[in-house]
Amino acid sequence: xxxxxxxxxxxxxxxxxxxxxxxxxxxxxxxxxxxxxxxxxxxxxxxxxxxxxxxxxxxxxxxxxxxxxxxxxxxxxxxxxxxxxxxxxxxxxxxxxxxxxxxxxxxxxxxxxxxxxxxxxxxxxxxxxxxxxxxxxxxxxxxxxxxxxxxxxxxxxxxxxxxxxxxxxxxxxxxxxxxxxxxxxxxxxxxxxxxxxxxxxxxxxxxxxxxxxxxxxxxxxxxxxxxxxxxxxxxxxxxxxxxxxxxxxxxxxxxxxxxxxxxxxxxxxxxxxxxxxxxxxxxxxxxxxxxxxxxxxxxxxxxxxxxxxxxxxxxxxxxxxxxxxxxxxxxxxxxxxxxxxxxxxxxxxxxxxxxxxxxxxxxxxxxxxxxxxxxxxxxxxxxxxx
Amino acid sequence: xxxxxxxxxxxxxxxxxxxxxxxxxxxxxxxxxxxxxxxxxxxxxxxxxxxxxxxxxxxxxxxxxxxxxxxxxxxxxxxxxxxxxxxxxxxxxxxxxxxxxxxxxxxxxxxxxxxxxxxxxxxxxxxxxxxxxxxxxxxxxxxxxxxxxxxxxxxxxxxxxxxxxxxxxxxxxxxxxxxxxxxxxxxxxxxxxxxxxxxxxxxxxxxxxxxxxxxxxxxxxxxxxxxxxxxxxxxxxxxxxxxxxxxxxxxxxxxxxxxxxxxxxxxxxxxxxxxxxxxxxxxxxxxxxxxxxxxxxxxxx
Numbered sequence: 001x002x003x004x005x006x007x008x009x010x011x012x013x014x015x016x017x018x019x020x021x022x023x024x025x026x027x028x029x030x031x032x033x034x035x036x037x038x039x040x041x042x043x044x045x046x047x048x049x050x051x052x053x054x055x056x057x058x059x060x061x062x063x064x065x066x067x068x069x070x071x072x073x074x075x076x077x078x079x080x081x082x083x084x085x086x087x088x089x090x091x092x093x094x095x096x097x098x099x100x101x102x103x104x105x106x107x108x109x110x111x112x113x114x115x116x117x118x119x120x121x122x123x124x125x126x127x128x129x130x131x132x133x134x135x136x137x138x139x140x141x142x143x144x145x146x147x148x149x150x151x152x153x154x155x156x157x158x159x160x161x162x163x164x165x166x167x168x169x170x171x172x173x174x175x176x177x178x179x180x181x182x183x184x185x186x187x188x189x190x191x192x193x194x195x196x197x198x199x200x201x202x203x204x205x206x207x208x209x210x211x212x213x214x215x216x217x218x219x220x221x222x223x224x225x226x227x228x229x230x231x232x233x234x235x236x237x238x239x240x241x242x243x244x245x246x247x248x249x250x251x252x253x254x255x256x257x258x259x260x261x262x263x264x265x266x267x268x269x270x271x272x273x274x275x276x277x278x279x280x281x282x283x284x285x286x287x288x289x290x291x292x293x294x295x296x297x298x299x300x301x302x303x304x305x306x307x308x309x310x311x312x313x314x315x316x317x318x319x320x321x322x323x324x325x326x327x328x329x330x331x332x333x334x335x336x337x338x339x340x341x342x343x344x345x346x347x348x349x350x351x352x353x354x355x356x357x358x359x360x361x362x363x364x365x366x367x368x369x370x371x372x373x374x375x376x377x378x379x380x381x382x383x384x385x386x
Numbered sequence: 387x388x389x390x391x392x393x394x395x396x397x398x399x400x401x402x403x404x405x406x407x408x409x410x411x412x413x414x415x416x417x418x419x420x421x422x423x424x425x426x427x428x429x430x431x432x433x434x435x436x437x438x439x440x441x442x443x444x445x446x447x448x449x450x451x452x453x454x455x456x457x458x459x460x461x462x463x464x465x466x467x468x469x470x471x472x473x474x475x476x477x478x479x480x481x482x483x484x485x486x487x488x489x490x491x492x493x494x495x496x497x498x499x500x501x502x503x504x505x506x507x508x509x510x511x512x513x514x515x516x517x518x519x520x521x522x523x524x525x526x527x528x529x530x531x532x533x534x535x536x537x538x539x540x541x542x543x544x545x546x547x548x549x550x551x552x553x554x555x556x557x558x559x560x561x562x563x564x565x566x567x568x569x570x571x572x573x574x575x576x577x578x579x580x581x582x583x584x585x586x587x588x589x590x591x592x593x594x595x596x597x598x599x600x601x602x603x604x605x606x607x608x609x610x611x612x613x614x615x616x617x618x619x620x621x622x623x624x625x626x627x628x629x630x631x632x633x634x635x636x637x638x639x640x641x642x643x644x645x646x647x648x649x650x651x652x653x654x655x656x657x658x659x660x661x662x663x664x665x666x667x668x669x670x671x672x673x674x675x676x677x678x679x680x681x682x683x684x685x686x687x
Contacts, residue, residue: 073584081581087596088600089600102586105592
């Protein structure tokens, strides 16, 4: 079973650098999610692991041996493509069995006529037929075995692609945004199915996505990437609770972490310009910084009761909970002529508090829920290091 | 707007599509279906070219004469041989050329332009150039064979070589067309499916068979259909190179039709040849249609 090591791996297309000196370890048996916005190089990284893209510089190690030039077949990987990449003219059965047929293929089977006979016989060979059928059963594809991909729904195609990946029993599964072409409901269902699959087969999964919900729900470890550079590598909980910088804080979580510019004036903390707050706890001794707090760590109070006076601007009812977007009352509201709402502070409350847009309210927080970030480079500021 | 105005407009809108297809319909009627039906009728008369409108209806008389005439079978055989060989060799060469040129290499644009040359040159001009090259005394081919020490050949006047020589020119013209059609299909082969095959452990040939070939097969089939129909009705190359000779060895139905009509002056008989040629072309189209329908049905299952 491979443990993967990236040693200063870089990829450039012409002058354009996609991945810059990427270092990481992928442990055996883990579900690693590469998370990042479109174009951050995460798919390229996955294709390098599969052997579909060349590595410009640096080394990729499979169990300690350099695998930069290995053929995809030698790496023993399975790859699930975003578009599923099924063979359109083959039946579901032939699609699933294809990797097995290729494994048993001899060079001389390429001869005309021999080819047709050989394939036909390989498809019927007991071990291949049984393996195909058992995988199809596990993924509930048995009734579809003689259909072709064109007549299947998106979810069914997705399962065929998974079956084709599973059939060879590989050690490493690579999944490139496999759920992004499915509708929301099916996505939720497939998400738990893939998680369950990982638990059952116990192999290494590397999963690429731009959807932080997928990353949070499925991963044992997440690598957050932006512009080809690793932002943070950690467990989902750590990434959520202790983001390394403002990019991670904003990218993970929905709605994202509230990041409010803060400044210190005469030893008093001021948020969003002029709003003085009695923080009642230590804060970094800097002139300017960013104040970060998760929406669910804020609490909603009637006007005047919380430390942060605010006005309701957006209300999103989600049933079990409500997300309320508020504008902080800094005393400059009357000059605000903008039509769109920027810099809203989001609060997540359970149930439906029945607030109206435009209503005055106030927000409050616990001092130990607050994270501080550098205002220039966005890095986390740790209080004990100050 | 009044109600009647609205009604009027919808009435106009209903007529509009017919107005659009009327010109092509008239065109087809005048230049295709009318001459075609006239030809069909003419094949049932003993019309002669000296007085085209005074033919007498003789039923299937022309066809009776046709099936008793050994020259007809010779012509049918020449047509079928010529068509089958053109399709097989032309399509094979075209596909190979397309595959070769599909992958990027240095000077690809130049090579593609050269390969397309045969298709771009008008048939008559090409035939005349080839006629010079085939020339027994001064043609470049005989110069080469003489240099190689295997003597001169009667490229166009020997029954052994004439059909082959005509075929060579035809393939030279047809293969680039096939290449263009197949190249277009090749460029739309989904890259991800090819990569999936690589991951699944398929080597180059297996990837071609599993991914590329099924994807380009409809295009190859269409190209084959067109080449077949063109070969059945090709006139310029054959007539200019051999005129149907020697001893009728390259006298396809179309060449025979011309000879019967304008050398034998028998328009009725010539029409019968035309009808046979048309039937042949329709048969090829019917085969193509059936295969295509079957594939569609299979793919949607």
